[in-house]
Amino acid sequence: MIEFDKNEFAQRRQKLLNMMLPNSICVVPSSALVTRSRDTEFPFRQDSYFEYLSGFPEPEAYLVLTNSCDYPNGLSVLFCQGKDPSVEMWQGKRIGPRKAKRDFGFDIAFDNEEFDERLIELMNGHEQLYFALGANQECEERVLDCVEQLRSAPKQSQAAPSSIVDPRALLDEMRLFKSPYEQSIMRTAGEISAQAHIRAMEFAKPERFEYQLEAELHHEFAMQGAKNPAYSTIVGSGENACILHYTENSAELKEGQLVLIDAGCELNGYAADITRTFPVSGSFSQAQRQLYQLVLDAQLAALEYIKPGRTISAASAAAIEVITAGLIDLGLLKGSVADNIMGQHYRAFFMHGLSHWLGLDVHDVGNYKVADRDRPFEAGMVLTVEPGIYVASDAPVADCWRGIGIRIEDNVLITATGHEILTKGVPKEISEIETLMAAKSVS
Numbered sequence: 001m002i003e004f005d006k007n008e009f010a011q012r013r014q015k016l017l018n019m020m021l022p023n024s025i026c027v028v029p030s031s032a033l034v035t036r037s038r039d040t041e042f043p044f045r046q047d048s049y050f051e052y053l054s055g056f057p058e059p060e061a062y063l064v065l066t067n068s069c070d071y072p073n074g075l076s077v078l079f080c081q082g083k084d085p086s087v088e089m090w091q092g093k094r095i096g097p098r099k100a101k102r103d104f105g106f107d108i109a110f111d112n113e114e115f116d117e118r119l120i121e122l123m124n125g126h127e128q129l130y131f132a133l134g135a136n137q138e139c140e141e142r143v144l145d146c147v148e149q150l151r152s153a154p155k156q157s158q159a160a161p162s163s164i165v166d167p168r169a170l171l172d173e174m175r176l177f178k179s180p181y182e183q184s185i186m187r188t189a190g191e192i193s194a195q196a197h198i199r200a201m202e203f204a205k206p207e208r209f210e211y212q213l214e215a216e217l218h219h220e221f222a223m224q225g226a227k228n229p230a231y232s233t234i235v236g237s238g239e240n241a242c243i244l245h246y247t248e249n250s251a252e253l254k255e256g257q258l259v260l261i262d263a264g265c266e267l268n269g270y271a272a273d274i275t276r277t278f279p280v281s282g283s284f285s286q287a288q289r290q291l292y293q294l295v296l297d298a299q300l301a302a303l304e305y306i307k308p309g310r311t312i313s314a315a316s317a318a319a320i321e322v323i324t325a326g327l328i329d330l331g332l333l334k335g336s337v338a339d340n341i342m343g344q345h346y347r348a349f350f351m352h353g354l355s356h357w358l359g360l361d362v363h364d365v366g367n368y369k370v371a372d373r374d375r376p377f378e379a380g381m382v383l384t385v386e387p388g389i390y391v392a393s394d395a396p397v398a399d400c401w402r403g404i405g406i407r408i409e410d411n412v413l414i415t416a417t418g419h420e421i422l423t424k425g426v427p428k429e430i431s432e433i434e435t436l437m438a439a440k441s442v443s
Contacts, residue, residue, distance in 0.1 A: 027130070128163050193423065234260065258277050303419070354385060
C-alpha cells in the first residue's frame with residue numbers, strides 16, 4: 001500500500017487558494033451515505049473533489065478554504081462528525097476533529113454541528129464564494145442560507161460575497177495533471193488490476209460462469225489491498241461482448257467463445273481501467289484471430305501518437321484507419337478506406353471513442369479541447385487507449401464473424417518524452433494469451 005501523504009493534499013489546497021481570486025472563500029462538501037433499502041446503505045464512496053483536496057475518508061464533512069486579507073497564506077478548515085461513543089458503538093469509530101486536524105494537515109477542524117454558525121463567521125467579508133451549484137442540494141441550501149443571512153444584515157457590518165464561482169473549472173485543470181504521488185498510486189492500481197486479469201484468464205474454462213470470473217477479479221483486487229472495483233465489472237462471453245456496458249455477468253462460458261473482461265480496481269480513490277479479450281478454449285479460431293489482431297494493430301498504431309504535443313484526435317484517426325482498412329480486407333466493409341472513413345461506416349463495428357482521461361473518476365475530469373482546438377498531450381496526463389470491434393449476431397456479414405466482440409484497453413501515462421503503459425503486466429499479444437491459457441490448462 002502507498003502511505004498517505006498529508007503534505008500532498010496540503011499542496012493541492014494551497015494551489016487552489018493561489019488560483020482563486022483574492023479575498024475568496026471556497027466550500028467543498030463530502031459525499032453522504034446513500035440508502036440502499038430501509039436501514040442499509042450502499043458502500044460509501046467519497047466525493048472525488050473532496051477526496052482530491054482533503055484525503056478525508058468520512059461522510060458528512062465540509063472543507064472550507066479562505067484566502068482573505070486576514071489569512072494571506074490561506075486557511076483550511078474541516079468540519080467533520082464529532083466523536084460520540086454511543087453512535088460509534090453501532091457504526092464504527094469516527095476520526096473526530098482533533099485527530100483530523102493532526103493527521104490530515106488542516107489548519108482548524110470543528111464538529112460538523114457547528115458548520116452553519118461558523119460558516120457565517122468565515123464567509124463574512126469575502127468578495128467571492130467558490131461553490132459548485134447544483135452538485136449537492138443539502139449543502140447548497142445551507143451555504144445559500146448563510147449568504148442570505150449575511151446579505152440581510154448590512155447594519156451589523158456584515159457583507160456577503162457578491163458572486164458565486166464554480167471551483168470545478170480550476171479543480172478539473174488541476175486533476176488532469178497527475179503528480180508523482182498520484183502516478184505512483186495509478187501505477188500500482190494498474191499492476192494489481194493486471195494480476196487480476198491474469199487470474200481470471202487462468203480460471204476461465206467452459207461451463208464456468210461470467211460472475212465467477214468477476215469474483216476472481218474482485219478477490220485479487222482485495223487480496224492486493226484494493227478493496228473495491230473502480231466501476232461495475234464487465235465479463236461478457238460470446239455475443240455478450242458486443243454489449244458495450246454489459247454488467248449482467250450471468251451467462252455460462254462455452255467452448256469456442258471469446259470472453260471480454262473490462263475491469264479495474266480502485267486504489268486510494270484512483271481507478272485502473274483494463275480490457276482484455278481471450279478465448280475460453282485457450283486458442284483463437286481463425287476469424288477470432290484475424291479480428292483480434294486487427295484491434296491490437298489499431299491500438300499499437302494509436303499508441304504511436306500518445307506523446308507530448310499530439311492529440312487524442314490524431315491517435316483516434318490512426319486507429320480508425322487501421323480498423324477500416326482491416327475490415328475492408330476481411331470483407332466486412334466494401335469500398336475504399338477514404339470513403340468508409342468519410343461516411344463513418346466503420347462505426348457499425350467500432351462505435352465508441354478511443355480514449356478518456358483517467359484518475360479519481362474512471363471517466364475523469366478535464367477538457368478535451370482548449371479554445372475549440374484539440375488539446376495537445378502534456379506530461380502528467382493519464383488516459384485510456386481502447387479500440388474495439390463488435391460484430392452483432394445479426395450483422396449483414398458472413399456467419400464466421402457474427403457475435404464476436406473484442407476490445408483491448410490500457411492505461412497510459414504521458415511522460416516528458418513519450419508514454420508509459422501502466423497496465424502492461426497483463427498479456428495482449430495472441431501468442432502470449434494462448435501460452436498463458438495453455439499453461440493453466442496443464443496445471
